Amino acid sequence: MKRITEQESAYQNLEHMPVADLLKSINNEDKTVPLAVEKALPAVEKLVKAVVEKMKAGGRLFYIGAGTSGRLGIVDASECPPTYGVPFDRVVGIIAGGDGAIRKAVEFAEDDETQAWKDLQEYAINDNDFLIGIAASGTTPYVIGGLKTANRHGILTGCIVCNQGSPVAAEAKFPVEVIVGPEFVTGSTRMKAGTAQKLVLNMISTTAMIQLGHVKGNKMVDMQLTNHKLVKRAVDMVREATGLDEQEAQQLLDRYGSVRKAISEYEHKD
Numbered sequence: 248m249k250r251i252t253e254q255e256s257a258y259q260n261l262e263h264m265p266v267a268d269l270l271k272s273i274n275n276e277d278k279t280v281p282l283a284v285e286k287a288l289p290a291v292e293k294l295v296k297a298v299v300e301k302m303k304a305g306g307r308l309f310y311i312g313a314g315t316s317g318r319l320g321i322v323d324a325s326e327c328p329p330t331y332g333v334p335f336d337r338v339v340g341i342i343a344g345g346d347g348a349i350r351k352a353v354e355f356a357e358d359d360e361t362q363a364w365k366d367l368q369e370y371a372i373n374d375n376d377f378l379i380g381i382a383a384s385g386t387t388p389y390v391i392g393g394l395k396t397a398n399r400h401g402i403l404t405g406c407i408v409c410n411q412g413s414p415v416a417a418e419a420k421f422p423v424e425v426i427v428g429p430e431f432v433t434g435s436t437r438m439k440a441g442t443a444q445k446l447v448l449n450m451i452s453t454t455a456m457i458q459l460g461h462v463k464g465n466k467m468v469d470m471q472l473t474n475h476k477l478v479k480r481a482v483d484m485v486r487e488a489t490g491l492d493e494q495e496a497q498q499l500l501d502r503y504g505s506v507r508k509a510i511s512e513y514e515h516k517d
Contacts, residue, residue: 314437
């Protein structure tokens with residue numbers, strides 16, 4: 248398989264480039280990423296619709312990956328509870344090598360084709376759930392093995408990769424291929440490939456949460472009120488929806504503990 252993600256950078260002698268030129272060149276490469284994602288939107292749509300169908304029936308969403316790809320899945324999963332008020336086990340991110348690999352690379356963890364399924368078994372994954380493998384190269388054994396075994400157990404699978412015709416995409420029932428081309432630093436897929444994966448993950452989780460009813464209008468009405476900034480945002484949402492002044496909105500929020508409940512109780516009073 249010819250891996251575009253490993254092809255030579257279009258830029259040479261980087262160590263001799265002025266800082267301004269380095270920054271401009273990286274930025275120029277980054278500008279191409281949203282266009283690559285745009286080309287993959289039909290595939291992303293199919294994936295999201297399948298994810299939403301499973302989640303509406305009570306299923307969970309799992310991400311598996313190694314290195315940057317695994318970390319991106321964990322970031323996306325970990326932001327769903329505070330943003331949308333869903334339980335912490337509704338969207339789950341798993342990285343090859345375990346949680347310690349989030350901060351420090353675990354040697355050869357991604358090369359074990361059997362480990363992902365073992366990791367998923369800790370969550371009792373089943374055919375009500377949906378599994379997405381994330382791998383820029385599309386060749387990560389950890390991800391391939393996880394998808395392959397999930398398929399055998401009747402679990403729907405998808406993927407986000409940055410090479411065409413990869414083994415990971417071949418295993419996924421709903422593959423998403425975002426072809427961003429060679430990296431600025433040859434093979435450094437934490438750059439354009441990582442950005443592309445992050446954009447697609449944003450689309451998947453955000454669209455799923457909207458479809459599941461966790462957004463009203465354009466507001467995060469189920470967000471957790473975990474700091475002063477979010478409490479202020481929540482008060483403003485209640486004010487906007489009810490016409491109450493700030494003090495009244497704060498009292499309503501304090502009484503019911505969430506934007507959704509505060510607005511709902513106000514709308515149905517009397």
